Amino acid sequence: MSENLVIILVGALILVTLIFAGVILYLFSKLLQERKNTVSEQSLSEKFQHLKEKTEEGPTSYCKNHPQDHAHGMCAICQDMFCDDCIKEHDGHTFCGPHFRLFVSHEWQELESIKTTPSTPETAFPIYDFKRDLWKDEQLPAIISTHYKINIDDDSIESYVKLLVRTEEFEELKSRYAKFNQ
Ligand SMILES: [Zn+2]
Ligand SMILES: [Zn+2]
Known part of the structure; x- marks a missing residue:
């Protein structure tokens, strides 16, 4: 038991x-x-x-086509940022692929040239605004080109901000630009 x-x-x-x-x-x-x-x-x-x-860091610092790659340049026409593989240089400007083809397949004419100095960059603002609106509202391409000059009289740096548009749109855009500045 x-x-x-x-x-x-x-x-x-x-x-x-x-x-x-x-x-x-x-x-x-x-x-x-x-x-x-x-x-x-x-x-x-x-x-x-x-x-x-x-x-x-801002969306602009990565390539529009390759979001994982750092951008190394801005397209002179659409002003988006692109990496080394996408960006193309021509005539002192940088372009994305489609806009490089657009640039080389057209003639361009100078619509405006504004003199600026480092202390008065705002004088060229109308050019930037006009260009931005043309692209944003109508996808009309324009190119801003800046040329630097040294004034030998007083050693100051002058820059000329120029607006280039396609020859076929030159006349129309010239009168629109005049109205834009009124
Ligand atoms: Zn572009
Ligand atoms: Zn890219």
């Missing part, structure tokens, strides 16, 4: 030990799971931080 009791006691002890071990294992795996979550949360916030930094 006492032998049976010992067997029951031993059996109960084994059962308790097993349950205990099960609970320990369960808690341990939960702990591991939680640590894993914290780690992935951390790397996620790191990713967001990276993304934030990327956006804070």
Whole structure:
């Protein structure tokens, strides 16, 4: 009879030990799971931080065609930014692929030339505004070209900001530009 009791006691002890071990294992795996979550949360916030930094640098500093590549130049016509692979240089201007083809397939004429100095850059603002509106509202291309000159009388730097438009649109844009400045 006492032998049976010992067997029951031993059996109960084994059962308790097993349950205990099960609970320990369960808690341990939960702990591991939680640590894993914290780690992935951390790397996620790191990713967001990276993304934030990327956006804070400004959307203009990445290529319009290749959002993962740094931009190295602005197209003189659409004024979007492009990487080395996309940007093309010609006649002292930089262009994206389609606008390089547009530039070389047309004749261009000087519509306006405004003299500016480093202390009075605002005199050329009408040219920039007119060009921006033409492209934004009607997709009409215009090119701004800046030429620098040293005034030998007083050694100052003068720059001439010029607006070039396609010959076929020259007359129409000339009168529109005059109205724009009224
Ligand atoms: Zn372009
Ligand atoms: Zn590119």
